Amino acid sequence: MRVFTASLGTETNSFSPIPTTLDSFTSNVWHPAGTYPESSHMTTAQVPVLRRLAKERGWTLIEGLCTFASPAGPTSRHAYETLRDQILAELEAAMPLDMVVLGLHGAMIAEGYGSCEGDLLARVRAIVGPDVPIGAEFDLHCHLTRALVENADILVGYKEFPHTDHAERARELVELTAAAAEGRVRPVMSVFDCRMIVSAPTSRQPMRGFVDRIQAMEGRDGILSISLAHCFPYGDDEEIGARVLVVTDGDEASGKALAERLGREFYAMRHELAPPYHTIDEALDHALAGEGGPFVLAEPGDNPGGGAPCDNTEILHAMIARGIEGAALGPVWDPQAVAFCHGFGKGARVRLRFGGKAGSTSGRPVDAEVEILETVKHHHQSFAGLTVALGDAAAIRVAGIDVLLVSTRKQAMAPDMFSGCGIDPLAKKILVVKSTNHFHAAFAPIAKEIFYVDTDGPLPRDYRRIPFTRITRDLFPFHPDPLGLD
């Protein structure tokens, strides 16, 4: 069997001040055809799976470009078309094929395009024809558009948020696509539109139980796979919104019924999905009143994984004003301040301006006398078996607060981002992390308690504050009950 694979992805925040260009891809995850390394990345999880199976089963695997850009604004037309056309050319050169397995995100938007993934899949279909199965893995923070569903045979989304299951989902996707290619199954996809914009961590109830129940349904009664598309709240796409996708073995009627049943269940939980959000002062009061630590304060409003700059200073200003001691905060994206810290060197005490530099939602920069605790070249952190680059980094102390400055814009994923740069997270009373929920997997085991804080960063928790321009149907929370089920 001849198999082609490639990855192209980013999560597009239509409102981000940061552009996404060809450089954003080449400087992030960038593996031209055949250069894919041993270690994998979330949206390239299908590659190591395919390599292993190809070896075991004697498949011929043709690897195309695999690339991913850190979430930011819409991808430039030039960048998207260049990358797409490169992958299509590689696909064409690899023909004839028996199956295609792609690593996508599902929330990529480019200038002049709504759903990039829909466009890419339609072009892949046009090249390989109707009989070659096309499978794709996607991020649950996606816009599961009609073009996506129409042009793929099988779509499998991550079930977990934090996305710790990218490798398991890749294995399922490859097995199902192979079964389709070999005529052992006939996958049919059924979608239910939940008409809601939500954030739904699976690290807490009610989502935890919902995901577990769904997983128990898979692999029996003709149900090949079930995916929950949570939606990505900052993509100004008319097809934005949560959906349930059920893939059956040729049983469209029961797939549709199940998608609707699960979709209504998901919808009924819409008011309970998001964690409670605290104001900065509430969260700090809770943490200071509690015994021991560390208390973890998450700042989803400035999560670069959602396209934010990761340099908002509101929490930091508040903590400095309150004279908080024994705290650490990070990461703050400020390549200029990192370069200054590397220049002055470990141990130096300097007046530094840091944070608050990328955009109008970054807040005012902080000016403070700081001590440079540590400088690290090519810093990184871990995430579900992956190594995630943070670029050159510096740990600085501002009064009683240690701040991790980084030069590669990335959200907080694990406490080793602190410990690898001279800050002991276990010794802190308070840890502030810029992340929506990926931090949860590795911080929960060391956290006394976790609080989610709503700041004035660019990703407001109340989605009614997002200046959408392309929404054409009633969606929660703009409408309290768009499905009319209350």
Place this chain on the structure above:
Amino acid sequence: MRVFTATLSTESNSFSPIPTTRASFEATAWFPAGTHPDRPRPTTAQIIALREVAGARGWTVIEGLATHAEPAAPVRQADYEALRDQILGELEAAMPVDMVVLGLHGAMLAVGCEDCEGDLLARVRRLVGPDVAIGAELDPHCHLTEAMTENADVLVAYKEYPHTDFMERARELVEITAAAAEGRARPVMSVFDCRMIVTAPTSREPMRGFVDRVKELEGKDGVLSISIVHCFPFGDVPSIGARLLVVTDGQPEKGQALAERLGREFYAMRRQVAPPYLGVEEAIDHVLAQEGGPFVLADPADNAGGGAPSDNTSILRALIERGAEGAAVGPIWDPQAVRFCEGFGEGATFRLRFGGKAGLASGQPIDAEVTVLKLVKSLTQSFSGAIIPLGDAAAIRVGGVDVLLNTNRTQGRAPDMFANCGIDPTVKKLLVVKSTNHFHAAFAPIAKDILYVDADGPLARDYRRVPFTRLERDLYPFHPDPLGLD
């Protein structure tokens, strides 16, 4: 005759928020032994002057490292020592030599060293012994220390400010040092301490006439060279202050008397040497009330050439808030904003945060809707035959104000910095240039009038506001008349 030459220079601002490291040298001007190009930079002019005459005279010139860093904070200790030792190693390898001609600045400080040039010259002297002639070219914005005059045979500073005469001074230096090496002259240096901190552009009276008179005295009656040391006002060292240096052919008493006479003359002008400074609003009012243009507004307090970040936003904000039309401002050092502009592309309109990022004295960043007029990779400007890199640059328009953003921190020196980035300076009503006086040489020919503005950048025009800690003797303007001559 065997000649060794090398350059190690920067102007250290003790109060700059920006570190100086080996990387700063590599990023500004970095020419390892034998790789210096044909065009000089101000502090490498002696290399070109030596090349001009070496062939005809049968000299063997051994070129060592030539490097210069854009002014900022004192150099990191280990990096200074490594650069110094590299040059000393190259000198040792070149021995025996008959003369040494160095390109220095004279205001270079390192952590742990308050007189880098004195330190370097003393070590050169130790290597070559008392009989080899050592000459060095200096910037008039230097601290002329005893260690420098004791260990060199001839020191020659630029006479002009703007420093347009670096090549002529280099040629004189080479001739005098060669005469000493060949026994045709016996240079003796005499110094008078003027006990004042001043800025003294030679583009205006009374300095213009003073410099012209001083030049008339050279080359006759045993006077080999006269240098007017203006001082560098932002170096926190005991040796700070203006001085008169007279080099005679073996006539120390005559030299001392002349140095004193000219020094007193310079001192008597101390209240007239600086140009008048206007407030930000005052300068803008003045320009807007007049016909024609372009009026040039200099922003000396944010001059990168004095170690400032070149990203202070005071004048820019005032122009934007007043809705000024037909203005251009530059250069504003903001690599992050340039990258964003590159990402969005020429013609794009978006909200950008720019300027006000490097330090406390940068002011607050500006948030505005901007249009990218032009993007240039590796922008350059000219300066008296030298080509000065500005790095990648973006011209943006904010209302009626065009702004030149760049990535390589350097002062504005010539209107071609605007013209090369798509902004026609000749059709503007007003041009704001971040520079103390180097801009004057090339801007004066196109300027309707030139105004100097005292904004709130880090290089305060009133030197009594500079937070010195190392002054040991009474100096003007801290003392109204330290020499007691009024």
